[in-house]
Amino acid sequence: MKNTKNYRKLRSVTQFVFFLLMGSGVVAQKLTKQEAIRLALENNFGIILATNDIEVAENNKSVLNSGYLPTLSGNASAVYNRDNIEAQFANGETNVLNGAESDRYxxxxxxxxxxxxxxxxxxxxxxxKExxxxxELQARETIENTLLQLFTVYFxxxxxxxxxEILEETLRISQERITRANYQFDYxxxxxxxxxxxxxxVANDSINLINAKQQLLNTKRDLxxxxxxxxxxxxxxxxxxxxxxxxxxxSFMEKAMENNVRILRNQSTIKINEYDVKVSKSGYLPTVGLTGTYGWNKNNNNAAAFLATSISDGLSASVNLSWNIFDGGSTITRIxxxxxxxxxxxxxxxxxxxEVKRDIANALGNYENRLQVYEIQQQNVxxxxxxxxxxxxxxxLGQITSIEFRLAQINLxxxxxxxxxxxxxxxxAELQLLQLTGQLLNIEF
Structure with a gap:
């Protein structure tokens, strides 16, 4: 009777632990691969920063930042004078003005x-433009790295x-086994x-399941x-x-060198440096500019002036040429x-x-190797x-011991x-290979 009471007590405790480990049965939210990608593209900090960099680069390549458009400026001024004047004329007459006012616009x-x-x-x-x-290529590389990181954690x-699920099934089997063992002991x-x-x-299986669930929760926080x-x-x-x-x-391998983002990014950098050389060489040539001005002037003079009021307006234009024949060697140095x-x-x-050729070869070898291992492991299961x-x-049937049964269970x-x-x-490994061949963003997940 004492053994029966102990068994019932142990059974109630293990059933309670088993219930906690199995969860409450509430239907969980399903996060599909497509939804995970959408959330990453919308919310990931690195992708947001890369997108902002694209907007800055787009603004910079606008015609408004090209130097091809003219500059237009406006100027205006007003001057007011109040003077005390003593004016002596050629005929010897002298005229004194106190508080003589004049203004100019x-x-x-x-x-x-x-x-x-x-x-x-x-x-x-x-x-x-380049x-x-x-x-854009840098942003693409950021997105590829983020997606690879995303699916590493997702998988x-x-x-x-x-x-x-395997450990839960293992614990369930161990629960059945402890029930059978207690009945057999009683009889x-x-x-x-x-x-x-x-x-x-049962205790070991419970601990393994508890640790596995905690590891799962931690990984979900990483995601x-x-x-x-x-x-x-x-x-x-x-x-x-x-x-x-x-x-x-x-087919992806055949065009890998054409689509790899590292190679494309370096090719773009080469083009930029080629333009830098040409921009530097422009220092050898003259600069021709056009200047146009429309002006308006009005003067209200004091009594000592020859003209009481004068108004003028007019348009002027000029073409100027500037040639820096020798700038002390700065242009030569820049070139x-x-x-x-x-x-x-x-x-x-x-x-x-x-390096890309080596990385692709290694990635392909790893991928093929891991596929073979997976096939072997499937047969092993x-x-x-x-x-x-x-x-x-x-x-x-009592033909093997509990130790032999446990060994078969652990092997499974x-x-x-x-x-x-x-x-x-x-x-x-497949996703890493797709990234190196430049196809990671072109496939369905």
Missing amino acids: NASVNLNYTLFDGLGRFYNYKRL QYNLT EIARLTENN GQNTKLDVLNAQVD NLILDNELTQGFEVDTTVSFINKLQIS KNAKISLENTEIQQRQVEQ ITNQNNFERSKERFK INAQTNKNLAKYDAKI
């Missing part, structure tokens, strides 16, 4: 336009979710050692940080994984430095191409599942969790 509109500046603004305008392209949540069919072994396994979104801790992710067929991978910068970026381009089912039947757990790890490792 003028206004003008000035137009300045550069007709020719040695093609400096022409190449600078092209440079600004700078915009470079900023880690998926892996931990499936592992939790004298086994020893106390079998009951204790079952209790130890919230990437998305900058306070999703409820109970949200679930999509655990389905599909792989791209080999023909598509081959030399610009050419060195261009040469450096060309050298970097060759280096980047070699089937083998261990069959072994566990047979061990379970033999354990019920390891096979299942290793299969999950291999599946998501292969998917992440």
Whole structure:
């Protein structure tokens, strides 16, 4: 009777723990891959900053910032005088004026336009457009890195979710086993050692599940940080994984060097440096400018002046040429430095191409290797599942010990969790390969 009471007490406690571990049964929010991408594009800090950089670059490449438009300025002034004047005329007469008042007013509109500046603004305008392209490529690289980071965490949540399901099933089986062991002990069919072994396994399985659930919650918080979104801790992710067929991978590999963002970004930098050389060379050529002015003047003179009032207005225009024949060597120095910068970026381009080729080859090898591991792990799960089912039947018949049954159970757990790890490792390797081939933003997730 004492053993029966202890068993009932233990059973109630373990059932309570099991209920807590399994959750309350509330339907959780589903976070699809597409929804995760949308949230990342809208909320991720890095992507927002990159988008703002694109807007700045777009403003800079506008014609308003090109130097091709004229400048127009307006000036106006008013002057008031109150003087004491003693005026002596040629005939010897003297005239004294106290508090003589006079005022002057003028206004003008000035137009300045550069007709020719040695093609400096022409190449600078092209440079600004290329700078915009470079900023877009930098933003694309930021988005690719963010999506790769996003799915690394997203698939880690998926892996931990499936592992939790495995551990929950393991705990359920261990619960059944402890129930069977206590009944058998009550009826004298086994020893106390079998009951204790079952209790130890239930405790270990409970601890493993508790730790796994905590790890899952922590990883979900990591995803919230990437998305900058306070999703409820109970949200679930999509655990389905599909792989791209080999023909598509081959087609992506053929154009990898044309689409890789690092190579494209360096090519854009080369173009910018080429324009820098041409802009610097414009210092050798003259500058031709056009100036136009429309002015209006009015003078109200005092009594000592020859004219009491005068009003004038008029239009004037001029063309001027400026040629800096020798500027102390500044232009020569700028050209030399610009050419060195261009040469450096060309050298970097060759280096980047070699590094990208290596990275793509490594990524392809890793991807193929992890796919093979995943296939092997799938077969390993089937083998261990069959072994566990047979061990379970033999354990019920008393043909194997609880230790042998537990070993079969642990082998199945390891096979299942290793299969999950291999599946998501292969998917992440595929995404890394797609990023290197420049196709990460062109596929359906």
